[in-house]
Amino acid sequence: MAELEAEPEEDEGALPELPNADEYDEIRMRLAPNPNGPWHLGSARMPAVIGTYKEIYDGWMVCRFDDTDPETKRPDLDAYDEILDAIDYLGFDPDEVIKASDRVETYYEYARELIGKDGAYTCSCPPEHFRSLKADAEPCRHRDKDRDTVREEFEAMVDGEYGAGEMVLRVKTDIEHKNPALRDFVAVRVVDTPHPREAAADHRAWPMLDFQSGIDDHLLGITHIVRGIDLQDSAKRQRFVYDYFGWEYPEVVHWGHVQIDAYDVPMSTSTINEKVESGDLTGWDDPRAPTIASVRRRGIRGAAIVDAMVDLGVSTSNVDLAMSSIYATNRDLIDDGADRRFLVRDGAASDAEGRDRFPAASPAEFALAGDAPPAGHPPLHPNDEARGDREVPAAEGVLLGANDAPADGERVWLKGYGCFRRDGDDLVWTGTDISDVREEGVPVVQWVGAGDDEHVRVRMRTTDGEVVGYAEPGYADYAVDDLVQFERVGFARLDARPDPDDGDGEFLAFYAHP
RNA sequence: GCUCCGGUGGUGUAGUCCGGCCAAUCAUAUUGCCCUCUCACGGCAAUGACCAGGGUUCGAAUCCCUGCCGGAGCACCA
Numbered sequence: 164m165a166e167l168e169a170e171p172e173e174d175e176g177a178l179p180e181l182p183n184a185d186e187y188d189e190i191r192m193r194l195a196p197n198p199n200g201p202w203h204l205g206s207a208r209m210p211a212v213i214g215t216y217k218e219i220y221d222g223w224m225v226c227r228f229d230d231t232d233p234e235t236k237r238p239d240l241d242a243y244d245e246i247l248d249a250i251d252y253l254g255f256d257p258d259e260v261i262k263a264s265d266r267v268e269t270y271y272e273y274a275r276e277l278i279g280k281d282g283a284y285t286c287s288c289p290p291e292h293f294r295s296l297k298a299d300a301e302p303c304r305h306r307d308k309d310r311d312t313v314r315e316e317f318e319a320m321v322d323g324e325y326g327a328g329e330m331v332l333r334v335k336t337d338i339e340h341k342n343p344a345l346r347d348f349v350a351v352r353v354v355d356t357p358h359p360r361e362a363a364a365d366h367r368a369w370p371m372l373d374f375q376s377g378i379d380d381h382l383l384g385i386t387h388i389v390r391g392i393d394l395q396d397s398a399k400r401q402r403f404v405y406d407y408f409g410w411e412y413p414e415v416v417h418w419g420h421v422q423i424d425a426y427d428v429p430m431s432t433s434t435i436n437e438k439v440e441s442g443d444l445t446g447w448d449d450p451r452a453p454t455i456a457s458v459r460r461r462g463i464r465g466a467a468i469v470d471a472m473v474d475l476g477v478s479t480s481n482v483d484l485a486m487s488s489i490y491a492t493n494r495d496l497i498d499d500g501a502d503r504r505f506l507v508r509d510g511a512a513s514d515a516e517g518r519d520r521f522p523a524a525s526p527a528e529f530a531l532a533g534d535a536p537p538a539g540h541p542p543l544h545p546n547d548e549a550r551g552d553r554e555v556p557a558a559e560g561v562l563l564g565a566n567d568a569p570a571d572g573e574r575v576w577l578k579g580y581g582c583f584r585r586d587g588d589d590l591v592w593t594g595t596d597i598s599d600v601r602e603e604g605v606p607v608v609q610w611v612g613a614g615d616d617e618h619v620r621v622r623m624r625t626t627d628g629e630v631v632g633y634a635e636p637g638y639a640d641y642a643v644d645d646l647v648q649f650e651r652v653g654f655a656r657l658d659a660r661p662d663p664d665d666g667d668g669e670f671l672a673f674y675a676h677p
Numbered sequence: 678g679c680u681c682c683g684g685u686g687g688u689g690u691a692g693u694c695c696g697g698c699c700a701a702u703c704a705u706a707u708u709g710c711c712c713u714c715u716c717a718c719g720g721c722a723a724u725g726a727c728c729a730g731g732g733u734u735c736g737a738a739u740c741c742c743u744g745c746c747g748g749a750g751c752a753c754c755a
Contacts, residue, residue: 352753
């Protein structure tokens, strides 16, 4: 036993070792979301990978909201908590949560220090002008300003004496650097729009990401930065600042872009927002939306997302994530716990036509003839007899899915009930000799009783639209959030129970996957 | 235009640093069979990849060169 414990090997899956991990006493990382909206599925990669590294190395992780742009990527005040909630759903817990917008004075202090080192200068060039100078590797006339003037002008920026676009603070890098992306970048600029957070609403001089994030990473003792490939050049820019201060830059890992198949809606905060605003989506949790809120509402476990994201590794090339692999993991997680229930679909209200799984046609109703018992008793779970049977009553006939109704004269096996032969509008009981199924290939189908009290109405939202149908009455026993597998349909999460005052109310379910 | 990064089956991934144990791993997917009172779960099998061309070498997915393709940055966005 002691030997087993002494074995330090990691069993967290596919992630490669962090660079130079053994040179640090503690691995310290950060999640650095911009709270400009709720998260889409791609956002989950950050907590999934970084959180998993935290577990592997028993490290430390801060969630730092990089909310330093009150205008272009304006923070959404609800998003802060939504993001923390999403991190929790994914199964991770930041050791600390901070907001860059609370730390603006700190960034000013380091800007002043940088000015003192002649590492930055105030610049009033119009952006286009500076851009063309930069393209030619030419310094602008502000670059050699004396330190005191720079100080004065910077303080004036901080004091709100300049309007947007009139003055910026630039880091003096190497104006002739062969990579134009690294030449004298902006550290602080003026934004007229007040920050939406009251505590930060008075600031007009706002740091740019490369400056803010660089300062914070150092102050927080971050040892490993793991982030997207779009920030590839960021590290190179920030190294100039680190060099001025004599700091050691953290180890960096970059990953490529993720795309997810199975969605028509692009995975972009702004696009999803537009579609929500316009009504094309009912919200961020619309099952058609590639968002955390959506898959969560469908009953997909955070752990399934994390598993898939970790499986992508940290390659810098772009990757396509197949939803089917998330489904496979989720199925594995929920299958044992999900009761089986019958759902007979009624496609009348469906906009998901033409899908085998969700036929558009209405169910077929049959009267029962012969010695059929008053109810069927299929098991709650086929792999766990101990959970017992459910009672599916059929005193007033049955409903079968349109695709499942047998042709006249043919037989059908109502699962958990018995075998019937169709005679016109009747189903005539032929008994429970299972060899009908095993040897003669009688199809086995799900079914519900036709009487008003013998089924409940269900509306199910899917990634392809809505379907409605009738579930066995036992479905009414579940609570919101419960997952069941509708046999031969798929897994679904109960989202809302009907209003008790509405006699014809529907149960609302969200479809997860087959 | 300039500067970076990358290209293994439908998808993802291992292997690439330190060439041979790789006619290439695992997962997922698809198909078939078995199991089965679900089109679930489980079992078995099949399918399917080293971007291209040169070079180095006894030997290259792995090293070098060229080409092609893809991505990112060059914002007073993050």
